[in-house]
Amino acid sequence: MLTIALSKGRILEQTxxxxxxxxxxxxxxxxxxxxxxxxxxxxxxxxxxxRATDVPxxxxxxxxxxxxxGKDVLLEHGANNLFEVLDLxxxxxxxxxxxxxxxxxxxxxxxxxTKYVNSAKRYFEKQGQSCEIIKLYGxxxxxxxxxxxxxxxxxxxxxxxxxxxxxIPLDHIxxxxxxxxxxxxxxxxxxxxxxxxxxxxxxxx
Ligand code: ATP
Ligand code: PRP
Numbered sequence: 001m002l003t004i005a006l007s008k009g010r011i012l013e014q015t016x017x018x019x020x021x022x023x024x025x026x027x028x029x030x031x032x033x034x035x036x037x038x039x040x041x042x043x044x045x046x047x048x049x050x051r052a053t054d055v056p057x058x059x060x061x062x063x064x065x066x067x068x069x070g071k072d073v074l075l076e077h078g079a080n081n082l083f084e085v086l087d088l089x090x091x092x093x094x095x096x097x098x099x100x101x102x103x104x105x106x107x108x109x110x111x112x113x114t115k116y117v118n119s120a121k122r123y124f125e126k127q128g129q130s131c132e133i134i135k136l137y138g139x140x141x142x143x144x145x146x147x148x149x150x151x152x153x154x155x156x157x158x159x160x161x162x163x164x165x166x167x168i169p170l171d172h173i174x175x176x177x178x179x180x181x182x183x184x185x186x187x188x189x190x191x192x193x194x195x196x197x198x199x200x201x202x203x204x205x
Pocket of ligand 2: 010138139141154155156157158159160161162
């Protein structure tokens with residue numbers, strides 16, 4: 001049995017057609033049910049649909065053999081016990097620094113609101129900029145507007161959310177897209193099955 005962890009929400013919409021092309025389908029009644037482990041068209045493959053941030057956790061611990069998650073989530077989580085094998089080229093965006101203006105960027109200690117605590121810390125350390133990270137779980141764009149932080153580190157795609165809140169992009173940290181990740185032990189024990197899936201997905205991108 002092979003278990004695949006999928007991120008629910010935005011990534012899922014773009015993942016399902018991609019898996020279908022590779023030969024894996026989940027029936028609508030499974031998708032719309034309250035079940036947490038879903039059957040597929042194949043007897044030897046099950047799918048779990050979980051929060052994006054939980055995907056690397058399930059894969060790292062071998063509770064899922066493979067998973068699909070955003071590079072933002074993977075950078076934040078770290079690469080323990082998992083291999084990133086394929087860039088799926090979906091859910092593309094950029095991890096950026098943004099603020100009302102560049103005025104505050106010379107503060108001795110920059111206040112940064114983000115849910116990407118580790119990525120933000122790494123980035124500002126590299127810049128030699130001391131910072132105080134304020135962890136948020138969403139609506140980061142609000143933080144500079146209400147004076148909670150000097151800037152944010154968040155995902156930007158069209159730039160509409162920044163613009164709507166009077167923020168400007170200041171610095172690019174990483175290009176983000178969704179990646180296929182494999183549990184390192186599963187890669188050995190289920191090598192043939194996993195390699196077949198990697199090829200099937202890659203050949204249909
Ligand atoms: P959670 O439910 O765990 O809080 P979330 O609300 O961030 O996650 P989504 O908004 O569905 O979940 O985003 C999931 C993934 O989609 C992100 O990790 C990122 O890789 C990608 N993503 C997020 N925002 C964008 C965007 N504006 N454009 C393209 N891809 C995005
Ligand atoms: C993401 C991200 C930004 C927005 C950027 O939010 O956190 O707020 O998309 O996209 P844009 O540049 O095209 O406007 P999302 O819509 O996932 O909402 P959430 O942060 O509340 O999950």
